[in-house]
Amino acid sequence: MQIIQKKEFNELLLAWYHREKRDLPWRHTSNPYYIWISEVMLQQTRVDTVIPYYERFISSFPTMECLADAEEEHVLKHWEGLGYYSRVRNLQAGVKEVVENYGSVIPQTRSEILNLKGIGPYTAGAVLSIAYGVPEHAVDGNVMRVFSRLFLIEEDIALPKTKKIFEQRVMEVIDETDPSSFNQAIMELGATICTPKPRCLLCPVREFCDAFEEGVQESLPIKTKKMKKKVVSIHSFAIQEPGGQWLLRKRPSGGLLGDFWEFPQIETANQDTIQQEMKDNTGLILDLNEEYVHFKHVFSHVTWEVTGHFAILQDASPLPEGYRFFSEEELRAIPQSKPMSKILAALGKYFF
C-alpha cells in the first residue's frame, strides 16, 4: 500500500469497523481505568475468556482507590484462572502509583505512562489512544500480522527489534482524527478477518493489501523460534492433620505461580527417593499411601506431570518456613492455580 492512499484506506477501514465491530463490555466505557484493566486482561488472553473476569473485576474494584486499597489476595482471587498473575500485581502497583503520585489521573504522555508497572509499549499506546484519543501506536500480534500483509513485510516478528518497523509504519498510516477507532479497527481486523488463516474475501481493505496482490497472505507474517518445553515430574503430597486440616506451603516469590499456596511437592525424576528428597529439602518425614491423582499440566514454557500421593506426616517437629495448615474453608478462600484446583477436585472425591 502506498502512503498516498492513507485517506482512502482509513475511510474503508473505519467504516467497516463502525459497522462490524463486536459489542464488547469495555467498548461501553470511556473510563481510562477500565480501559487499562481490559488491556491488561487481554494481554495474551482471548476476548471470550476475559469478558466475565472484566465484569467481575470492575464490579468489585470500581475505582482506582478501591483497587489501591484492596488486599492483594482479594485482588488475586479475581484473577484466579486467568494466568500470568504478575499482570494483576503490576496493575495494582501501577494503580497505586497513579493514586499516590498523579492525583488518581492516569498520565497522558507515553513517557510517563510507560513508567507505570505493567504498562509496556503496547498497553501505553492502547490506553493513550483508546482512553484519551492520543495518536500513538499500539502494536500487538494482530497489528503485526495485518501490517505484515498490507505492506508485505517479511521481517521475523519473533525478533524484538522488528516491532519498531511496525510502530513506525503505524504512525505513518494512523488516522489522526480518530486514533482510538484506528487502533481498535486494525486489531479487530486481525482478530476477525486477517486471522492466521485469513478470510480475504471479507476484508474491507483487500484492495490495499500487497500480500493479497501477490497471493502470499497465507505465509505471512514470518515468525521463527518455537522452543520445546521442558517436562518435569512433580510429586505432590496431600497431608491431613487428625483435625482434618491440610498442610500447604507458599511458593517462592517471583517465579512460576509465585506466592501461591500449594500442597507440598518435589520436582524429581526418581520415583524411589521422593521421601528422602522431601526429608533433605524440607525436613518433613512422610509415609506414602496411595496415589490418588495423575495429570499433566501444560504451562507456557514447562509441562508438569503431576502425581498426587496421600501421605502421613511422621515427624512432629516444627513446620518449615512457609508451611502451615489450612481448613477446608480456608483452602477455598485463597487464590488457586489450575494445578492446585485439579488436585483439589481429585481430593474432593474422597473428602469434600
Add this chain to the structure above:
DNA sequence: AAAACGTGGGC
C-alpha cells in the same frame, strides 16, 4: 536478545 510467565481453544 532470549527466556520466563498461565490458560484455554482450534485444528
Add this chain to the structure above:
DNA sequence: TGCCCAAGTTT
C-alpha cells in the same frame, strides 16, 4: 495428541 495461537511485560 501436540503445536500454534491470543489485545505483552519483565528481567
